[in-house]
Amino acid sequence: MAGEGSPGHGPLNASGFNPLAGNPLRSRDDLVRGVRALDASLREALPADARWQLPVAGSALWLRLPRAADPDRVWRGLLDAGIAAVRGDVFHVDGGGRDHLHLGVANLDEAGLAEGAALLGRVVKRSAQKRRAA
Numbered sequence: 001m002a003g004e005g006s007p008g009h010g011p012l013n014a015s016g017f018n019p020l021a022g023n024p025l026r027s028r029d030d031l032v033r034g035v036r037a038l039d040a041s042l043r044e045a046l047p048a049d050a051r052w053q054l055p056v057a058g059s060a061l062w063l064r065l066p067r068a069a070d071p072d073r074v075w076r077g078l079l080d081a082g083i084a085a086v087r088g089d090v091f092h093v094d095g096g097g098r099d100h101l102h103l104g105v106a107n108l109d110e111a112g113l114a115e116g117a118a119l120l121g122r123v124v125k126r127s128a129q130k131r132r133a134a
Contacts, residue, residue, distance in 0.1 A: 031059050034105035034113055041114040045121025047128070052103075059106040062088070065099045068128035075101070077123035083116055 035054055038061065042052060051064040065071055071087070078085050078101075088100025103120075105113060 031105060034059070034108070034110065035061065037110040038103070038105050038113045038117060041117030042120075045117045046124060050124070060102055060104040063101045063103055065101065065124060066128060067099075068131060069099075069124045070127045070131045071098050073127040073130060074123055077127060078120065081119050081123065083119060085120075 039052075039054060042050070042063070047066045047068070049066040049068075053062045055061055065074055075085065075087050084104070086102040088097030088102060089095060091097055091102070108116060
């Protein structure tokens with residue numbers, strides 16, 4: 001059901017890059033607020049049959065696309081729009097997860113998350129319309 005319910009962040013990774021440097025969400029409280037903001041924005045932006053799981057820990061959530069949406073079109077549409085999302089099938093050795101997206105919250109503030117969710121909603125709805133028309 002909608003709303004039920006990462007990268008590792010050490011001071012430096014092996015390359016010396018600090019993944020939290022410059023990120024607007026730096027504390028656990030910031031991440032919780034970011035997850036809640038994304039949850040609220042997804043509720044407004046996505047069709048009723050979209051589902052996602054809020055993280056118990058971490059800074060990302062899993063989204064299952066609505067059945068009418070074409071996962072490949074959605075992912076390509078997000079890339080074209082400049083939204084970084086990871087397809088669920090890269091997390092499965094059996095080829096499953098194609099209809100899922102892994103969405104992170106650590107790199108955006110609440111306004112950015114709302115904007116991203118609105119754009120995701122438009123891409124998902126457009127994908128579903130094209131799929132029905134095909």
